[in-house]
Amino acid sequence: MENITVGAAAEWLRSLILYIIGNELLTDIVMKFVGLGACIAVILTAAIVLTYAERKVCAFMQVRLGPNRVGGRFGLLQPIADMLKLMSKEDIIPNGCDRVVWALSPMLLFVPSALIYGLFPFDEGAVFADVNVGVFLLLAISSQSVLPFLMGGYASNSKYAYIGGMRTVAQMLSYEAPMVFSLLGVVMITGSMRMNDIVAAQAENVWFIVLQPIAFIIYIITATAETNRTPFDLVEDESEIVAGPFAEYSGMRWALFFLAEYANLLSISILTTTFFLGGWHGPFLPGVVWFWLKVLLMVFVFMWFRWTFPRTRIDQMLSFSWKVLLPLALVNMMFTGIGVYVWRSMM
């Protein structure tokens, strides 16, 4: 069972293409595009599955049935119906908006969310770009998603959107700091920033959730804030500022924001799995099954948060980041450093 890996499947596909094309170099180029297509397919499938899952989980938490009309008793075709509705909606462009910036904002927002999928270790040998500074590059790319929110907020020419854009910047910048420091603990224990090394280090010893429980909790909280999900969805905040930067968008433009949001939800689940839950390692089952089991568990946990906790206030949220999470993360980093030093001198 353990030799059924994505890497082996890619090897098989490569040999098939090599047989048909008959040229090593061209096969490698084709395989790069296959990898890209696989990453995009994961994101798009996730957007469809997670919209449905979100509604079902929400219904489960609130003792309701959720979607149950379209496509049988379980409403399985609901996401398709939603998509068709969004596509057929009128494209409303607000008066006095900054047209180009306004139109670019949802597109640019999707780019960093999709780019980081190239760095995820899905299975043995299934990393699109295995960079030696993987963790750092990942944080750098995902930090680029702040500006598109601000662009949307500014260009909509609406006060709610504007406040929402400003809140995004405050929130995402202040939660980035504790997130980086919580991940530094993992990097210090592994001694490498390569994603594969982090997974391998957990396979040899224990999962990092055991060694770094505080970092795990800090990471979960900051990741929820980075994806703007309840209890930290001050950016959208329907009851205060309508829908923040999304307020003036409709139809497919609005759907693009949600595509990015679900891509982000999946990517933080994948990152939690990779950094703290041992990645694709596990007994008996093939690696890729373990990987998706852990990821879907984390997706469920994040949805659980969303439908359990009430929304915080913006000032509570920011002071929580700077006064609680950041010092805690720094202390955790210090103790990790001492621990690593003692461990290495004992060895």
Next chain:
Amino acid sequence: MNEAVNLIHGVVNWGMGTAADLDMGTLIDASVFYALMWVSVLSALGVVLCKNVVHSALLLTASFIGVGCLYIYMSSPFIGAVQFLVYGGAVAILIVMALMLTRRDDMSESNPSRNIWCRVGAAVISGLFFCCMALVTLLTPFKNVTVDLGDSVTGLADMMLTKYIIPFEVAAVLLLIAMIGALVLAKGAHES
């Protein structure tokens, strides 16, 4: 079946042979470089030529990101990531925020480079700078050396923590002072 595969092999081999004759690898390499270069340069031009100063600031970000991609293209992903994080992430947001918070009702003619004297001054300064850079580049005897650069992160870390440890620490202290100063300015010294 076999004939079809043989036919495809023939077409592919002919295509790859032609590509090798045309030196396709270098061509692709160069086109990636020129694409990234034009993104950086054209958006830098846009910064100067845009009428709306907010557009200028956003194009400046595009220019930063283009330069970051160029670093990654030159197989130095660490420096590229630093460029993304510091310039694309922090500096760009600072500039855009500052512009948006001090905005006037009409931003369409807000770029200071609309002023004729600003333009003349900018032209003179950039002309001088270009001349200096061109002179330096032309006069430097570049050597063609093949070296194995290895891991750029390890080399950088070794330098920062051994040879350049004092400048590194001084920069850290300077940033701390700047941060405390900014906090005092923003809150007021007497406010608790």
